[in-house]
Amino acid sequence: MKTVHTIADLRSAVRQWRRADDSVALIPTMGALHDGHLSLVTLGRVLCDRTVATIFVNPAQFGENEDLDAYPSNLTRDTELLTASGADLLFAPAPAEIYPDGFSTTISVGGVSGGLCGAARPGHFDGVATVVTKLLLQSLPDKAIFGEKDYQQLQVIRRLAADLDIPVEIIDGPTVREADGLALSSRNAYLSEAERRIAPVLYRTLNEAVRDIAGSPADVERICRDARRSLIEAGFAAVDYFELRDAETLAPMAAFDRPARLFAAAHLGKARLIDNLAL
């Protein structure tokens, strides 16, 4: 696997593959890779001839009081993992390559970015939308692959790719979990041993709520309220949201009457954990 740091080198590599009629999959990441990321690389290799992973911790999607400076980073280990997973190219740009002096363009996606993490993290999805658009236009892949763990992000990206006519297919990869159900996340590294034992309660509570909503589709509000209380009782410090939403538009749902997704975000120690399940 080759590593490049500039857009010019990225484009030059992709151009060579295009000449050979190879299809290209892009897997954007912020590094601190785990098996969730690597499963997306594997999916890319199944779907396309060539697979490009990117590692860029995007300052624009972190709020002022968030964990930009603390965000875990280990390029050497990430490079080894990507090499072992069979990626063809790693694009790891410096911040100035992505945001040169004078940069002043912002992409905002309405609708799907409202509420959930959009409410808890103002500006977050503008930062995601802008950097993902740039990464897509830098490489112009056939397919770009994003994990379902960040389901709202996935819908924001689907929406912007369609709205801006970016010639790419957005693919979702299923959430990878630990044996006890905890969704893999780079932020799990923030958890103490005791917190790590509490963390899987998030997934368990989501599962119980999915079962309860399926059995009592009009009781969404009560079930979600009970779930929030359960999380606090289990040791979570605060619950940002525990909500049922339309699976595509992410519009709030008071009753389960069409394809839906149940979303949760809760704070545990220094970590903010998110997860979601389909109904």
Add this chain to the structure above:
Amino acid sequence: MKTVHTIADLRSAVRQWRRADDSVALIPTMGALHDGHLSLVTLGRVLCDRTVATIFVNPAQFGENEDLDAYPSNLTRDTELLTASGADLLFAPAPAEIYPDGFSTTISVGGVSGGLCGAARPGHFDGVATVVTKLLLQSLPDKAIFGEKDYQQLQVIRRLAADLDIPVEIIDGPTVREADGLALSSRNAYLSEAERRIAPVLYRTLNEAVRDIAGSPADVERICRDARRSLIEAGFAAVDYFELRDAETLAPMAAFDRPARLFAAAHLGKARLIDNLAL
């Protein structure tokens, strides 16, 4: 010249040219074509093998009280003019092709879109930036050509193309003028005969101010104030702005000490006329 109305047909035509290794120039317009537009088509033919003109009156760049409904339109005549000018393809989409149900993405360019028409027409440049990005990504041309008459728009587009890494070269075409100096504009059609006789004062006043500023570089504020008064005395109903700005960043300039551009916008009858000159 072929006319297509869907993104799929546009892409199919461009794909065929790409197979033959033909380069492609894009000339986005809102129709109501005049020699200014046609000079951009001619420039496209000089620079590239194939030339695509687009006609789309973009609702998103008109304010609530602006002239969207009155905007002149004559697709038959425009088609004849483009055919005669040697364009290879006309893309004339319906609004629903550009903004289908659920559309919810906005591109905002900071800096260059501040002040001037950005102040006089709130939201205008968001509308321009979003639709131009879409047109560029629908066709992925080698070069896209815009007139210098809309100089602020040109700088907004340069900025967004660079910031979003759109693989296109933005080319500017010089302003085409009537014999008396009036810049060609589809909105000149709004002028009565009497107003048409007053209209060239805008260009004349810009020229005089350019000469005065060159001779007295510290007196920018006074010279612009005098120019605004001259326009009102000549019969213009209101002056939106008459300002010297940095030629690239469009930052306001109190003194002429680096490459600059002088901008004017003024109302005459139903028309809002704009023009600008380099210093």
